[in-house]
Amino acid sequence: MKQDIILAGVGGQGILSIAYVIDNAALADGLFFKQAEVHGMAQRGGAVQSHMRLSSDAIWSDLIPKGEADMILSVEPLEALRYFEYLRPGGIVVTSSTPYRNIPDYPDIDRVLEAVRKAPRSVVVDSEKLAREAGTVKAQNIVLLGAAAGSLILKEASLLATIDALFRGRGAAVLEANLKAFELGKKAALGA
Amino acid sequence: MSHQILLGDEAIALGAVHAGLSAGYSYPGTPASEIMEYLVRLAGETKAFTAVWSVNEKVAYEEALGASFAGKRALVSFKHVGLNVAADPFMNSAVTGANGGLLVVSADDPGMHSSQNEQDSRYYVQFAQIFAYEPSDHQEAYDMAREAFDVSERFGLPVLMRMVTRLAHSRSPVQTREPRGPNELKTGAAKDWTLLPMNARRRFALLLDRQPEMVRFSEESPFNVLKLNESDRSLGVIASGVGYNYFREAMKGEAALPSFLKVSTYPLPESLIRKLVGHVDAVLVIEDGYPFIERQLKGLFGIVGKTVLGKLSGAFPVTGELSPDIVRRALGRDPLPAVAASGLPLSGRPPQLCVGCPHGDTFKALNKALENYPGSNVFSDIGCYTLGALPPYNAVQTCVCMGASVGMARGASDVGLHPVLSVIGDSTFAHSGITPLLGAAFANTDMTVIVLDNATTAMTGGQPSYGTGERLLRIIEGVGVAKEHIRTIEPLPKNHEKNIQVIKEEIDYRGLSVIVAIRECVQETRKKRS
Numbered sequence: 118m119k120q121d122i123i124l125a126g127v128g129g130q131g132i133l134s135i136a137y138v139i140d141n142a143a144l145a146d147g148l149f150f151k152q153a154e155v156h157g158m159a160q161r162g163g164a165v166q167s168h169m170r171l172s173s174d175a176i177w178s179d180l181i182p183k184g185e186a187d188m189i190l191s192v193e194p195l196e197a198l199r200y201f202e203y204l205r206p207g208g209i210v211v212t213s214s215t216p217y218r219n220i221p222d223y224p225d226i227d228r229v230l231e232a233v234r235k236a237p238r239s240v241v242v243d244s245e246k247l248a249r250e251a252g253t254v255k256a257q258n259i260v261l262l263g264a265a266a267g268s269l270i271l272k273e274a275s276l277l278a279t280i281d282a283l284f285r286g287r288g289a290a291v292l293e294a295n296l297k298a299f300e301l302g303k304k305a306a307l308g309a
Numbered sequence: 310m311s312h313q314i315l316l317g318d319e320a321i322a323l324g325a326v327h328a329g330l331s332a333g334y335s336y337p338g339t340p341a342s343e344i345m346e347y348l349v350r351l352a353g354e355t356k357a358f359t360a361v362w363s364v365n366e367k368v369a370y371e372e373a374l375g376a377s378f379a380g381k382r383a384l385v386s387f388k389h390v391g392l393n394v395a396a397d398p399f400m401n402s403a404v405t406g407a408n409g410g411l412l413v414v415s416a417d418d419p420g421m422h423s424s425q426n427e428q429d430s431r432y433y434v435q436f437a438q439i440f441a442y443e444p445s446d447h448q449e450a451y452d453m454a455r456e457a458f459d460v461s462e463r464f465g466l467p468v469l470m471r472m473v474t475r476l477a478h479s480r481s482p483v484q485t486r487e488p489r490g491p492n493e494l495k496t497g498a499a500k501d502w503t504l505l506p507m508n509a510r511r512r513f514a515l516l517l518d519r520q521p522e523m524v525r526f527s528e529e530s531p532f533n534v535l536k537l538n539e540s541d542r543s544l545g546v547i548a549s550g551v552g553y554n555y556f557r558e559a560m561k562g563e564a565a566l567p568s569f570l571k572v573s574t575y576p577l578p579e580s581l582i583r584k585l586v587g588h589v590d591a592v593l594v595i596e597d598g599y600p601f602i603e604r605q606l607k608g609l610f611g612i613v614g615k616t617v618l619g620k621l622s623g624a625f626p627v628t629g630e631l632s633p634d635i636v637r638r639a640l641g642r643d644p645l646p647a648v649a650a651s652g653l654p655l656s657g658r659p660p661q662l663c664v665g666c667p668h669g670d671t672f673k674a675l676n677k678a679l680e681n682y683p684g685s686n687v688f689s690d691i692g693c694y695t696l697g698a699l700p701p702y703n704a705v706q707t708c709v710c711m712g713a714s715v716g717m718a719r720g721a722s723d724v725g726l727h728p729v730l731s732v733i734g735d736s737t738f739a740h741s742g743i744t745p746l747l748g749a750a751f752a753n754t755d756m757t758v759i760v761l762d763n764a765t766t767a768m769t770g771g772q773p774s775y776g777t778g779e780r781l782l783r784i785i786e787g788v789g790v791a792k793e794h795i796r797t798i799e800p801l802p803k804n805h806e807k808n809i810q811v812i813k814e815e816i817d818y819r820g821l822s823v824i825v826a827i828r829e830c831v832q833e834t835r836k837k838r839s
């Protein structure tokens with residue numbers, strides 16, 4: 118059993134928090150994992166990605182080879198497209214539909230979403246709307262994690278336990294918003 | 310004992326702590342910063358050792374060496390170019406030797422994710438003639454860091470750990486073991502540590518004498534693994550560090566592996582290499598960074614009757630980071646089937662200054678002030694503000710190395726350029742901007758230095774800065790800059806016109822001026838609020 122996931126987004130969108138939750142859930146589930154991430158200059162509003170590898174067997178490469186990714190999980194639709202060549206045939210793209218426009222030549226969003234839907238399988242959720250509904254627009258990353266949860270090889274209980282551990286220290290309201298964001302993302306994915 | 314999720318960098322840090330570390334020193338730099346971040350955090354919790362962000366890498370190295378001379382185990386870490394800054398004490402410490410175990414971690418950045426070059430620290434290892442490790446995964450990073458202190462104490466020499474970005478910034482569980490306590494204080498070998506020529510000659514001869522023993526130690530290290538394939542002698546692989554992972558990844562699902570040697574220590578395990586090369590017709594060398602092993606294997610004349618493949622032969626690109634895909638191709642395996650690129654032209658998304666960053670306001674004022682000076686040059690330094698080289702600012706024209714902007718500005722001014730400006734952050738200024746300013750102040754060089762005081766080392770995530778606020782102003786004055794030409798501005802949109810005026814006035818003054826642009830990094834302000 119293995120699952121290779123490209124996490125994508127823009128620096129500052131909380132990719133590393135998604136990775137943190139998946140890492141800890143994987144540890145709880147007794148899986149091997151390696152998760153390569155980006156630090157430094159690119160974190161300043163640039164394109165960032167993390168290669169997340171989960172497996173019941175030992176893992177060699179920290180990077181996912183092209184054609185091995187089972188999933189692209191992106192907090193930003195244009196960023197989801199950047200890693201298509203990593204996706205295996207039959208792989209799934211789970212992405213937000215909310216564009217992050219910090220560049221002058223951001224393409225037409227309809228064309229971006231149309232391209233996303235060309236993936237073998239895709240789940241597109243309006244993470245901004247759902248995060249607001251959950252109580253904080255900052256929880257878009259957790260909305261996406263919720264949207265992906267049904268397709269992950271991890272136990273939902275392990276994911277929720279880590280979300281709990283991650284946000285508990287930041288106050289009850291923040292924790293509750295993130296748990297709700299997870300739920301809303303999950304529901305949206307079922308309906309998508 | 311227990312499993313912990315660690316970055317490769319953190320695995321080194323924890324390995325060092327468990328080996329009985331007494332003191333760690335570093336200057337921030339991607340991809341090495343997380344080593345000291347972790348040590349600082351742990352030292353804060355346990356109070357069991359000292360962990361310090363130093364003023365620069367040379368100072369960090371000297372601090373660590375001093376701790377080692379005092380008999381204690383010490384670690385110094387930096388990014389690869391940080392070793393250039395620390396090269397003087399580094400090279401000489403191979404001659405003095407270490408007392409308490411001394412681990413030097415140098416993190417290379419193949420592919421230049423966050424760096425100005427791709428230099429390979431293994432050349433420094435060879436240059437200094439010391440022992441080094443190159444881990445391929447997190448567990449090795451931990452285990453090697455632990456072992457490194459024993460090896461350092463055994464040879465009485467510093468030991469280096471070569472890291473690369475990919476492993477430094479990857480997370481995985483690590484199995485940790487029982488920690489051990491620190492060394493006792495122990496002073497001593499004055500004649501070894503005082504490199505007067507007569508002492509240095511004796512010590513250098515000793516260093517050379519130790520080389521065969523180090524090679525033997527490398528040959529016997531269990532971290533180097535040789536596996537010969539008796540039925541297929543066509544190809545052998547020599548792979549080091551993360552290159553080994555990509556080799557194994559590419560061969561996944563194959564019934565048999567070609568003969569291979571995993572290289573994890575330096576000096577190279579010569580006898581193992583001879584065995585592998587003797588066994589096969591062609592050798593493929595897989596290494597992230599420069600073709601360090603390949604070049605030694607080939608020498609000037611190559612190996613008679615054998616083919617050596619690698620970066621020099623064109624089997625891999627000479628520049629950039631290795632990847633599983635590149636290695637797969639070099640091993641002659643077809644690419645995996647994959648989904649086609651979307652076809653939509655994807656605009657790049659380069660890094661940029663945060664919204665509301667003080668540097669943005671300074672650059673706007675600077676650009677405006679320079680409008681009527683066509684022949685100007687703005688020398689910049691290393692930090693977030695280097696992004697001022699990109700649109701929409703296009704405000705600076707250089708980025709070479711830490712502190713370089715001040716010295717380069719002086720050189721350009723000396724030969725007649727006007728106006729000449731230098732733009733440097735407060736942390737970079739403390740790192741190595743003060744020394745060149747001392748000379749420029751003495752000569753009253755016609756140049757304008759703008760110190761961007763955002764009160765932190767922002768680019769690497771907000772480490773402390775030693776020359777900020779009032780202290781910074783006192784340093785500048787103390788260096789000898791005329792008080793009336795030390796100006797301060799607050800880079801905010803509402804001060805735009807005022808700030809332009811200040812910059813213009815100081816450009817028009819034909820001597821040395823320093824303008825300090827004071828406003829905190831917005832990320833730090835945010836951190837304090839939450």
Ligand code: SF4
Pocket residue numbers: 161661662663665666667668693694763767768830831832833
């Ligand atoms: S981290 Fe601070 S200094 Fe760097 S770009 Fe952001 S606001 Fe500016």
